Amino acid sequence: MPSVVISGYYGFDNWGDEAILEAAATGLAGAVPGVEITVLSHDPAATLARHGLHAVNRSDPAAVWRAIRRSDMLVSGGGSLLQDVTSTRSLWYYLGVILMAQHLGKKVMLYANGVGPINRRLNRSLARLVLDRVPLITVRGPSSERLLRELGVTAPRVVVTADSAFAIEPAPLERVAAICEAEGLPDIGDHRQGRVVGVAVRPWRGSRNIERVVARAADYISGKLGYRVLFLPVHRRVDLAAVEAVRAEMQQPSYLLQGSYSAADTVGLLSRLRWILSMRLHPLIFAAVGGVPAVGLVYDPKVHEFLAEAEQVSVGPVERTTLEDILLGITEVEKDYSNRVVRLGQVVARFRERARLNNTLAAELLNL
CATH class of the missing domain: 3.40.50.2000 (Glycogen Phosphorylase B;)
Structure with missing residues (x-):
């Protein structure tokens, strides 16, 4: 074998x-x-x-x-x-x-x-x-x-090709509902009528004020737009301190995803969000696979490249990001939401095809 x-x-x-x-x-x-x-x-x-x-x-x-x-x-x-x-x-x-x-x-x-x-x-x-x-x-x-x-x-x-995560199939709604119940999260429902926005941050040495800026943005999302805010610590031992720093600065209540789940479960969960605000690359990919638009905070060239190729909103380098930048990005997503969802589905279909090519090429090399 x-x-x-x-x-x-x-x-x-x-x-x-x-x-x-x-x-x-x-x-x-x-x-x-x-x-x-x-x-x-x-x-x-x-x-x-x-x-x-x-x-x-x-x-x-x-x-x-x-x-x-x-x-x-x-x-x-x-x-x-x-x-x-x-x-x-x-x-x-x-x-x-x-x-x-x-x-x-x-x-x-x-x-x-x-x-x-x-x-x-x-x-x-x-x-x-x-x-x-x-x-x-x-x-x-x-x-x-x-x-x-x-x-x-x-x-x-x-x-x-593309990141292999684009090939993931999301878990069904029943599984997502079970996760929400176990976590004490609100019923997410369908993202097109959804009332939950995901937020993923990480510590970054060049962005001293980003926690405060994201906290003000999260308060706006919750207090002004009426969405619930769900924080997503992607690399828990690294990200949790940044997440808690943001939550400590907030005036509005928020939720924190506690468990560690399979990729299918995570994509299934994120596919039920309204949209996502993220520094991390893979929450952006997971959301995209689920047809969920994004506002991206760029800490690394890989995030910039993905946002550009996926036609998602970028608020620019995290070192210079202001509250106004994020609010403009949010407005851009909200005002053209339905069209963005349609275009994202078309873009992701191409990413998924390219992701599967990784395995075809690996098989060809292995069988030489």
Whole structure:
């Protein structure tokens, strides 16, 4: 039976990355019948419990070596693994795993990667040396393709696809209703008549006042527009402090999603929102899959690229975002809501087709 090792930011209880893994594993299993999948995870037991996938400790070099040695192919991704904004250490880790697979003579695919930014000269040179020996790279946007060319990565086949999360099918309304009941959330209903708006924030070193600005915007959403506000801590251990800082600044009541759910459950829940205000990329993607418009706060080029390609409202860089910017974005969504929903459905259909291409290409490489 064919065997694949998947490397990524897994086992850290980040909704977005766990959704990427869920969609990638499901897609690969559909494209490659009988495939055996092993995940490099921060928490192998949690990965097994959540996804039903065998996993090894990503921080144990011997375990990683053995897993890759027994496999036919390494799948690196998806997500923004190859960048040095968060840290150089993480970039070196993912390049090191790829280099290990290459040393062992295994096939390697970069799967729906968001590449960059890679700013340091040494890191750019290392990325070029390692990635130029990868036979197949799929990227989730044109900017990643451009950066690879700028780095001098010319040998691999590079295909612009989409984030694997676009392939997720939302959970049915009955499941969403059960989540709302368990969480003590209001009945969400259908987003076109919905009265709940989602808000996703994260800490960011360049945005000292963003919590206060978002709090004022959330008060406007609740007090003036009459919507309930639901906060979504995507990476709980990282985002919760920022969420609570915003809620502490608010005058109006709000709700907080407490549990950790499957990607299908999360997409199902977000598909019932009226619209979403988000810094994080994957709540924007989840909402889009559910046909829900967005107002985006840009902290990273990947968020800007998605908002532009999906034709969603951007209020610009989070470092300079004002309350007036957010309120203008909200007004823009509300005044043309029905047309935005229709256009978003058309755009997402194209994203979903591109997301499925990741698995087709992986199967072709594995079967060579």
